[in-house]
Amino acid sequence: MYLRLAQRLASAAAILLPQLCLQAGLIWPTPNPAFQNGQSIEAFIQSTASGVPESGLFGCVRSSGARFHEGLDLFPVDRDRSGEPTDAVYAVLPGRIVHVSKTAGHSSYGRYIVVEHDQQVPAFHTLYAHLASFGDGIMVGARVDSGAKLGIMGRSASYSIPRTRAHLHFEIGFRLTNDFQGWYDRQQFGSKNRHGMWNGMNLVSINPLDFYESMRQGQVSDLYEYLKLIPAIARIRVHTADVPDFVKAYPALVTRPYAGKPLVAWDIAFSQYGVPKEWTPRFAEEAIDGRLGDVKILAYSPTLLKQQDCRRVLDMGGTKPKISSGTLSTLKKLFGFK
Ligand SMILES: [Zn+2]
Known part of the structure; x- marks a missing residue:
């Protein structure tokens, strides 16, 4: 009797597991289902003024390959009457908010949030930039679940992003040093570092879309395996x-x-x-x-x-x-x- 129950549980787990493994709690940062539905990048990637979809991907995608883009640009699927995005931006995994930059002009990221996924090994972060506004209870130190609403997609930046190209800039990466300030001071930039160790100059990133694809295909089950794979x-x-x-x-x-x-x-x-x-x-x-x-x-x-x-x-x-x-x-x- 006990054995049969164990067998039944095992087969139930076998049915459930592939789905759980593929997802591993990782969700897409916006409500657009296009990636999960297997659609091509035209269905979710925001291009630059060039209109070339690849320009919104991670890599040497700008200025004919000469300039690096360290994240993914994702366009909204819903807008209000004035044409501004209303899409929520979600934490992709559980974690702790480690940085909230509220003043658009303080960074080329505009208003941005960094979430450290301290339950992951290694404890990488995700970064959500150009936000229009922040969700309730969004503050440094707050814990968030996978799918927690971090804010509303927008086009805030230290430069101007036209309404038609409003998007979420999304990064997955690591911080180089806790003493970023020491390095920053030695550079004598003549401006204040307002982002502590979560300044973009202290962050290095992986290709988010390639990681999501590897997860979806079951090639890897987490970022640790992904780092081994690349x-x-x-x-x-x-x-x-x-x-x-x-x-x-x-x-x-x-x-x-x-x-x-x-x-x-x-x-x-x-x-x-x-x-x-x-x-x-x-x-x-x-x-x-x-x-x-x-x-x-x-x-x-x-x-x-x-x-x-x-x-x-x-x-x-x-x-x-x-x-x-x-x-x-x-x-x-x-x-x-x-
Ligand atoms: Zn971007």
Whole structure:
């Protein structure tokens, strides 16, 4: 009797599981069902003035491939009488609100919210930009469930977005350092950092649409698996005995234990667009060459680098690849290099 019940439960689970696994609590950030319905990007991606749908995707999609767009632009499906969007913007997973920027002119993101998904491993964040207004109870520290209404889609920004191109700019990513302010002060920008460590310059992102597609196809069941799946474009060794904030914030990205060991370097695998996605600590007993402060390219993919017109982790100009200015800036933030 008991066995039969167990068997019945098992078969019920087998029916339910594929659906649960595919979704894993992850929802789409807007009410537009087009992606879930398998429609093409024209049905949900907001293009730039070019009118080319790809210009609203993640990647080297702007200025003929020369300029990077670090998120997805999603258009509204409902508008009020004056043509402004009325679509709600939803938290895509449970988490904690870590940043709310209320003044449109303080960022090119306009009014934006960052949610840290602290129950995920690694605890990545999602970012929701250009909002018209915020939902009830939206404040730093508030917990949100998957599907919580964060606000209303809009077109707020430090520049002007026409009503016809109002959209949600959506990112999935990681913050490089908790001491972003230290880096910011050293740059002498002459303006105030109003976003703490949730300033866009401190954030690195993955391709949200590719992640959602991989989830939908069942290729991966979470972001951790997705990071394993995407290729490393370069491996860079940094000689230091320090443990960066990034490693402490995302310990799941470290390949082996380092506590109590004599750390001499980190071998870091970078994704195509510069996410330091895998960290291998190196120890004194391994007797690797190099001195404190050395930065070395260990390996790279010429094929992938050549395919890319912007945001390259390495520059391929000369005979030998060089660390790009973008990667140098990332390393400065990660390690506090001056
Ligand atoms: Zn955008």
